[in-house]
């Protein structure tokens with residue numbers, strides 16, 4: 579009997595299993611039952627003629643053959659994307675899905691840009707994922723979204739990037755904090771404060787550590803909060819100081835609930851970047867959104 583044919587669905591499933599490192603999570607993502615997923619992978623293995631997964635210490639791992647099939651799955655995915663991009667270009671209509679991932683600190687301005695964009699192009703179906711820098715890098719390496727908004731260009735991945743908006747990081751405190759009256763606060767003085775920090779994996783945390791460590795100063799976190807909103811509330815409650823993007827504290831600054839400390843080396847001037855894998859063909863929707871972002875107070 580001839581080998582069964584390989585299907586696109588099987589390749590998509592393989593990618594989902596590897597991304598989640600789990601058959602059951604992949605089944606959930608693809609709206610299938612777990613036995614259905616196992617069956618699909620079994621027939622993919624029959625078509626290939628070799629196992630794609632092996633179990634080591636109860637962990638599933640791709641075999642060498644599995645890795646080659648996964649690479650092929652990714653390149654098939656890229657070709658299909660390219661085909662769609664070409665077809666979109668022919669029809670010229672800005673219609674279809676727009677799947678954007680943004681780092682936590684960018685969630686304060688991106689939705690309003692998206693809102694404006696949807697007024698112009700109501701047939702676009704948006705999807706916004708908010709995550710920290712570390713998770714974003716993983717998603718980028720696996721090509722999970724159409725466009726990625728972050729505060730740093732990843733060095734470890736082949737990407738194209740477009741800067742579009744200034745990202746200013748400030749040291750902030752409650753307006754009642756004694757340091758609010760001081761100027762030129764040194765970093766060593768600042769490091770003695772109770773620092774409220776984001777989780778490991780946050781780009782803001784990394785940038786903060788970098789400036790302190792460039793002067794051989796270590797910031798000892800007083801409290802780690804996995805969310806910018808929680809940090810803002812803790813700052814307002816005078817629990818400590820924090821480094822935050824000015825975009826995330828616009829309202830609190832306007833209403834005088836949070837104050838900026840005048841520390842040496844701050845503010846940090848960075849940029850927001852729209853990023854995508856170099857080899858990716860952008861759909862007309864993504865390209866139009868990218869150009870729209872560039873109209874926003876560019877560098």
Ligand code: PGA
Pocket residue numbers: 681682683684709710711712728729730776779780781782783
């Ligand atoms: P974060 O990223 O929200 O993970 O801190 C910010 C950034 O990339 O600058």
